[in-house]
Amino acid sequence: MTVFLHAIAGVLTLLLMGLAGYFMAYKQWITPDNKSLLPKLVNYISLPLFFIYNLTTTFSKDKLLHLISGAAIPFIAMIICFLISFLLVRLLDIRQNHRGTFCSSFTNSNSIFVGIPVTVALFGQDAVPYALLFFFANTTLFWSLGNALIQSDANKKSCWRDYLTLATLRKIFSPPICGFLLAILFILLNIKLPAFIMDTAKYLGNMTTPVALIFIGATLYSMNFRKISFNRDLNGVLFGRFIIAPLITFIVASFFPIPTLMLKDFIIMASLPAMIQTVLLSSLYKADVEYATTIVSLTTVASIITIPIYMLLFSFM
Incomplete structure (x- = not known):
């Protein structure tokens, strides 16, 4: 029961920060014109510095x-x-223009905007390195x-393999990934950054959790949940996000001798909402943005229920 109450408290902390963003959107302090600043602030500034400070310290x-050997688990x-x-x-006969978004949302979780805040709230700073491996x-x-x-x-006439180009693969090296890799390099080469740089990284990095959750709250305010239709295209993603992905992660991890905290964090990370970037890419490529937005919004709301459930299950492990 203590574990369950701790999970509830952690989720409520996240929820309150998200509600702050919802309220700010309601008051029109955050509008469609300025909302894009928040993910840019996280993606380009706070998150890379968060990784540099936390990993190197x-x-x-x-x-x-x-620790790095554990990275094989989320990959597999x-x-x-x-x-x-x-x-x-194939089995569910997912609509042709939903298939790529379906597969990506089924598999990939929101390890940036939700994963780090959830890890810190539920498990503390000791689990952050495990969240970074999953990320x-x-x-x-x-x-x-x-x-x-x-x-x-x-494009119905093309196959996804046609888009695995060098330009696409370059996008892997986003600012957060570069911050992560730079921190790894500093550790391996035993490079110590000056105190004023580390202090800057610490203060700016600490913005990651509240800013990310404020953005999510503001995004939820703009959603019209009355339009949601629970069809197989959507239900299949929910099944993957909250049941299949964490279950597969648990099965794969059982073959590796890893700490219990790493196992728990990997399972939580695997059960998080779909990535917000799914909506951005759907808009960029002229795919079904409404479908992608519905997935991200609904899985974000549903995680308020699923995270405490998984924390309760952990009490029996």
């Missing part, structure tokens, strides 16, 4: 090398989830295979 070279689990999603696309695998696969799949939704 948490790990030694030996500890890092020992997500590849299996992609394969399952390809199969379900690395998740982001790599989303910006390569996931990106190509979403792009293929806009």
Whole structure:
């Protein structure tokens, strides 16, 4: 019961920060014209610095090398989830212009905007390195295979493999990934940054959680949930996000000797909402933006229920 109450408290903390964003959108302090500043602030400034500060202050070279072996778990689990999603696309007869978005949302979770805040709220700073490993695998696969799949939704005559180009693969190296890799390099080369740089990284990095959740709250305010239709295109994604992905992660992790905290965080990370970037890519490639937006919004709301459930299940592990 203590674990469950802790989960509820953690989720309520996240919810209140999200409600702050919802209220700001309601008051028109955050509008469609200025809302894009928030993800840019997280993506280009706070999150890369968050990674640099937390990794370099948490790990030694030996500890890092020992930890990195665990990165194989999310990679393997997500590849299996992609394969399952390809199969379900056929079995459920998912609409042609939804298939790429379906597969990507089925597999990839919101490890940036939701994953880090949830990890800190539920498990504390000790679990952040595990969240970063999951983030690395998740982001790599989303910006390569996931990106190509979403792009293929806009052209019925082409295959997703046609979009796995060098230009697409370059998008893997987003600012957060570069911040992550730079931090790894500093640790491996035993480079110590000056105190004033580390302090700057600490203060700006600490903005990540509240700014990300304010953005999510503002996004939810703009959604019309009355238009949501629970068909197989949507239900299949919900099934993948909250049941199949965490289950596959648990099965894969059982073959590796990893700490219990890493296992729990990987499962939570696998059960998070679909990536917000799915909507951005759908808009960019002229795919079905309404379908992508519905997935992101509904899975975000549903996670308020599913996260405490998983935390309760952890009490029996």
